[in-house]
Amino acid sequence: MDQAENLRMLIKKTFPAVSKKTPRVIAVTSGKGGVGKTNLVIGLAAAISRFKKRVIILDADLGLANIDVALGIVPKYNLHHVIQGKKKISDIIMKIYEGVKIIPAASGIEELANLSSFQREEIIFQLNSLKEEADILLIDTPAGISNNTIDFLLASQEIIVISTSEPTAITDAYAMIKIISKKNRDIKIWIMINMANSEKEAKEIARGIILTSKRFLNVSVQSLGFLLKDRCIPEAVRKQSSFNILYPYSQASRTTTLLAKRLYA
Numbered sequence: 233m234d235q236a237e238n239l240r241m242l243i244k245k246t247f248p249a250v251s252k253k254t255p256r257v258i259a260v261t262s263g264k265g266g267v268g269k270t271n272l273v274i275g276l277a278a279a280i281s282r283f284k285k286r287v288i289i290l291d292a293d294l295g296l297a298n299i300d301v302a303l304g305i306v307p308k309y310n311l312h313h314v315i316q317g318k319k320k321i322s323d324i325i326m327k328i329y330e331g332v333k334i335i336p337a338a339s340g341i342e343e344l345a346n347l348s349s350f351q352r353e354e355i356i357f358q359l360n361s362l363k364e365e366a367d368i369l370l371i372d373t374p375a376g377i378s379n380n381t382i383d384f385l386l387a388s389q390e391i392i393v394i395s396t397s398e399p400t401a402i403t404d405a406y407a408m409i410k411i412i413s414k415k416n417r418d419i420k421i422w423i424m425i426n427m428a429n430s431e432k433e434a435k436e437i438a439r440g441i442i443l444t445s446k447r448f449l450n451v452s453v454q455s456l457g458f459l460l461k462d463r464c465i466p467e468a469v470r471k472q473s474s475f476n477i478l479y480p481y482s483q484a485s486r487t488t489t490l491l492a493k494r495l496y497a
């Protein structure tokens with residue numbers, strides 16, 4: 233059994249998909265960086281919590297974490313303390329607002345960016361202690377295909393791959409779908425187009441990725457939807473808050489509610 237398989241078994245034991253009492257584990261990822269993963273995780277968490285579902289965000293951008301910065305919180309402890317054996321995950325988890333908690337990572341710590349497979353297993357294993365506390369575990373991963381990221385993706389039941397309309401983001405999203413689906417054909421894969429210029433553009437790109445994945449990989453990718461470019465998102469980042477809390481009537485906020493609904497459809 234290879235490491236990824238090992239980890240998958242562990243998370244299945246941790247969050248068995250068959251039990252209604254355990255969380256859905258959804259990782260948000262992309263091939264290319266800067267496409268909006270962290271903001272989508274924050275926005276989806278807020279939107280899902282409004283449906284009375286309890287969300288835990290795991291910041292799996294382990295070496296360059298920034299969910300805490302995006303939310304304007306300063307966690308006293310983070311996953312580095314867990315890796316050092318000084319704290320348990322249950323000690324570092326922080327409530328952000330009603331229904332949403334975060335497991336913070338740290339920034340600029342090389343050890344976290346390059347965890348051993350044993351350390352990754354330890355993190356996943358400790359998530360076990362939280363299974364009563366959440367309906368959904370949302371994992372924010374860094375872009376690309378480091379071992380850290382691949383293992384967290386393979387440990388999830390579903391992944392949301394984000395692309396923008398840039399050709400480089402599209403080809404990298406497809407590469408991500410190819411890599412993950414080769415390693416685990418059971419993962420449900422969603423595609424979401426961010427920062428689109430129009431609905432037509434977003435739908436065409438999503439359709440292209442879905443058709444190409446079906447034709448060349450024989451993989452079914454589901455469309456989660458799209459977000460248009462919306463100034464309220466960088467504005468909320470500057471103000472260190474979630475855009476759908478700060479600007480609940482913006483187009484991005486209303487669309488994010490639809491994305492959250494689609495996840496539960």
Ligand SMILES: Nc1ncnc2c1ncn2[C@@H]1O[C@H](COP(=O)(O)OP(=O)(O)OP(=O)(O)O)[C@@H](O)[C@H]1O
Binds near residue numbers: 266375426466
């Ligand atoms: N729909 C949108 N409209 C306008 N700007 C957006 C939108 N979504 C994200 N952004 C902006 O894009 C930038 C990158 O977003 P974010 O940090 O969420 O991306 P990321 O994929 O998590 O990046 P990284 O790969 O570095 O982790 C931010 O400045 C954010 O404000």
Ligand SMILES: [Mg+2]
Binds near residue numbers: 271374
């Ligand atoms: Mg990010």
